[in-house]
Amino acid sequence: MTLHDIYAIIAEPSRRRILDCLLRSDSTVKDLTEELGLSQPLVSSHLRLLRESGLVRVQSDAQRRIYSLDASPLTGVDEWLSAYRDKWNRHVDKLEEHLDRRKRLKEEKQADETTGE
């Protein structure tokens, strides 16, 4: 589980928060420190890893570094997940079947009661 692995990169909550920020808008390091309440060196070190994994790009503006998102390295995770997506969809389907069945039985019961009265 080295940090060259995209799964380990997104396992860190602060890094996900950084990505979530960048998903909304490009940001400087200072923007991120203020928005997330993290120390500047910490944000910088996380950004370094995010850079190395290809998830963010930098652009210089005088002293500032403007970071922006590149989500494409996440496609691998998405592909891995897709195999499991089928599983839980089937599970949800079964749950819906179950609920539908319950609902139908309940409605039939109510119909019986009204006719009975």
Next chain:
Amino acid sequence: MTLHDIYAIIAEPSRRRILDCLLRSDSTVKDLTEELGLSQPLVSSHLRLLRESGLVRVQSDAQRRIYSLDASPLTGVDEWLSAYRDKWNRHVDKLEEHLDRRKRLKEEKQADETTGE
């Protein structure tokens, strides 16, 4: 990044391999150790975490423990990813536009050459 976090759980390569095995078929601990070439205590400890995170279920059969997959805890990851999926789709769209444009230009160029000869 505690191990009670589903992202950290799936960050471990061996754990993902275990899940991939269970995606294909339910397995005993021994099955997994042989298929993955890991020590028995290691597999057991990973399975413990997978159990605690709700990703696997156990069923006893005499001395054996048959593990099976429950993918539903992964829905959260999937939902988080979905926000980014739009991003890279747009990126792919742009790439396709680019390639289409190249292809069109190339075809036009070839048409010019044939008429020119």
Next chain:
DNA sequence: CAATTACATAAACTTGAGTTTATATAAACG
């Protein structure tokens, strides 16, 4: 040019995850 702003990086520390080795438990088997 001195002071400030924005950021990166190095050093040192802490903690916990992954792993191995050794041991406990519990069922099957002879």
Next chain:
DNA sequence: CGTTTATATAAACTCAAGTTTATGTAATTG
């Protein structure tokens, strides 16, 4: 029963990730 099979768990070790503190480096500003 004693032994083997299947698994869990405890103890101990290693190493690297996350964090803080301190410092370096550009570019900006007064």
